[in-house]
Amino acid sequence: MKRFRxxxxxxxxxxxxxxxxxxxxxxxxxxxxxxxxxxxVGRHLVIETSAGDAQHAEASVREMCSRLLANPVTEDFEIAAVAAA
Amino acid sequence: MKRFRxxxxxxxxxxxxxxxxxxxxxxxxxxxxxxxxxxxVGRHLVIETSAGDAQHAEASVREMCSRLLANPVTEDFEIAAVAAA
Structure with missing residues (x-):
């Protein structure tokens, strides 16, 4: 497990x-x-999370956005960057 | 004057x-x-503004951040991108 930002x-x-x-x-x-x-005006979130590789880190953050962080009725989200932390 | 985002x-x-x-x-x-x-958690702003070139657009947005958008005591800002709109 590596740390990604x-x-x-x-x-x-x-x-x-x-x-x-x-x-x-x-x-x-x-x-x-x-x-x-x-x-x-939107929000900028930086999430530090552990994952096996960058693809898994991104997939996990997409799920976080869908389930908690973004309002699916009024908001869109995009992953701006995935970097090793 | 061109439009920049x-x-x-x-x-x-x-x-x-x-x-x-x-x-x-x-x-x-x-x-x-x-x-x-x-x-x-921070804020993500997209400002559409007119300027002679990208350098002036960025300088103008820096001034907006200093004067209104960012709280100088508690917040830092960075220009993430300047694109022709």
Missing amino acids: VSVHIVPRKGLLDPQGKAVADALHTLGFSTVADVH | VSVHIVPRKGLLDPQGKAVADALHTLGFSTVADVH
């Missing part, structure tokens, strides 16, 4: 309202950042 | 308590994911 992005599903992103974009405009067109 | 990770500063990460790790253990050693 798996990074995951969990983002609001495309086409769904992202009120947090809208609020951040409005705040940036108020601060004078007028070139900002759009902001999306 | 800049991805940012904002994470709790190393060494500071990450209660949200601890809660997620405990929940994963309860679900039977016993190989999980540690979890860190």
Whole structure:
């Protein structure tokens, strides 16, 4: 068993309202950042887990996302990176 | 002016308590994911902004992070990617 560090992005599903992103974009405009067109806010998780190899580490994190971390109705997730820790 | 999509990770500063990460790790253990050693929870922002080139887009997002998006006392940020949109 080796230790892996798996990074995951969990983002609001495309086409769904992202009120947090809208609020951040409005705040940036108020601060004078007028070139900002759009902001999306999601979560960035780094999970340190043990597995036989990188494929198993990624599969295990996918299952964690499906069962606990991402809301399947409103969110999408993607594995951003799998690195030996 | 071209459109760029800049991805940012904002994470709790190393060494500071990450209660949200601890809660997620405990929940994963309860679900039977016993190989999980540690979890860190941060934010993943995607900012669509216009700039003359990628360097200016990145510099502008760095300023947004310093002034609004990241808490300088408790959080670190890193620009994860700058892509033409």
